Amino acid sequence: MCSGFRKERSDPQLRAEPRAAAHVWRRLSSCDLSSAGWLLSSSPPCRLKEDFITEEEASSLLLGLRPDALAGRARRERGGVESRAEEQLRQRVAAAVGVEESLLEPTRFVRYSREGQAFEPHVDWIVDSADPQLAQLGQRVATALIFLTDLPEGVGGETDFPALGFAVTPKKGTGLLWPNVGADGTPLPDMIHEAMPMLQDGIEKIALNVWIRDRPLPRDMTILENLLQS
Numbered sequence: 672m673c674s675g676f677r678k679e680r681s682d683p684q685l686r687a688e689p690r691a692a693a694h695v696w697r698r699l700s701s702c703d704l705s706s707a708g709w710l711l712s713s714s715p716p717c718r719l720k721e722d723f724i725t726e727e728e729a730s731s732l733l734l735g736l737r738p739d740a741l742a743g744r745a746r747r748e749r750g751g752v753e754s755r756a757e758e759q760l761r762q763r764v765a766a767a768v769g770v771e772e773s774l775l776e777p778t779r780f781v782r783y784s785r786e787g788q789a790f791e792p793h794v795d796w797i798v799d800s801a802d803p804q805l806a807q808l809g810q811r812v813a814t815a816l817i818f819l820t821d822l823p824e825g826v827g828g829e830t831d832f833p834a835l836g837f838a839v840t841p842k843k844g845t846g847l848l849w850p851n852v853g854a855d856g857t858p859l860p861d862m863i864h865e866a867m868p869m870l871q872d873g874i875e876k877i878a879l880n881v882w883i884r885d886r887p888l889p890r891d892m893t894i895l896e897n898l899l900q901s
Contacts, residue, residue: 684800687810687856691770691885695813696854698769708846712835715850715859718767719839723846724760729819731756733877736780764815764881767848773887776811777895780819783828783869783876790866792833795882796851796858804899809885810856816847819877827870834861841876856885 699716708720724732735754757778765772781790795814797805818841822828830847831838839847852858869876889895 682800684805685797685810685858687796687812687852687858688885689854689856691774691809692812692850692852692856693854695768695770695883696850698767699813699848699850708848711837711839712832712849715835715853715862717832717835717847717849720767720846720848721842722844723763723767723817724756724844726844728756728759729844732760732879733819736877760817760879761881764846764848764883767815767846768813768883770883771887773890774884776808776882776884776888776899777892779880779882781866781876781878781880783866784872784874786870786872787868789868792863792865794851794858794860794863796862798858808888808895808899810858811851811882812856812885813848813850813883815881815883817879817881818842818845819879820875822874822876825870826874827868828874828876829867830864831867832862832864834863838867841878 696716699718700713708718708723711717711719731754735757761772761775761778765775783789796811799805816830820841821843822841824840829838829840839845849862850859851862866876
């Protein structure tokens with residue numbers, strides 16, 4: 672799969688706007704960026720911060736998720752997480768990558784609670800140059816993944832970056848931040864990652880995704896959601 676991404680990355684239409692890409696890359700690479708934690712990888716600059724949100728904020732976000740939106744799904748969903756805690760989270764993500772909040776997509780969540788649930792290896796940058804959202808919303812230059820629950824060792828569910836050689840066990844309040852494109856805007860196939868399978872039933876893994884685009888997004892949520900679902 673990674674080899675396919677390497678071929679796709681050469682398509683010039685998939686490149687992010689270079690100025691936005693370079694800014695995010697420099698920001699995540701900054702040695703004094705305490706707001707985004709410590710480096711797991713320096714090139715590309717992938718960061719982990721264990722207290723990206725507080726336990727209270729994580730609990731508030733969990734309370735804001737609609738029960739019907741949590742019913743056994745392992746795909747990304749938009750799910751009733753609007754709250755003061757979500758607003759603060761989005762402000763923190765924007766500050767960590769050094770962009771305006773207008774570049775942030777709506778928050779999405781994933782939930783895993785059954786043995787075998789996983790998310791296949793993938794990249795977060797848009798891989799299809801014919802995708803209509805690419806022209807209208809731009810490329811995804813960065814990702815923030817925030818865990819809302821703890822997972823004990825030995826139950827699976829790690830977020831694995833096989834090309835970079837590390838995996839992260841979910842811990843409540845921890846945030847992962849990484850670029851999806853290089854400083855010149857070229858998509859990064861090495862940012863392939865996956866949610867490893869859960870190894871037993873009854874343990875919940877819930878996380879939030881916030882993706883950062885290379886340009887401001889439409890303010891009309893109906894228009895934005897329709898484009899994201901295209």
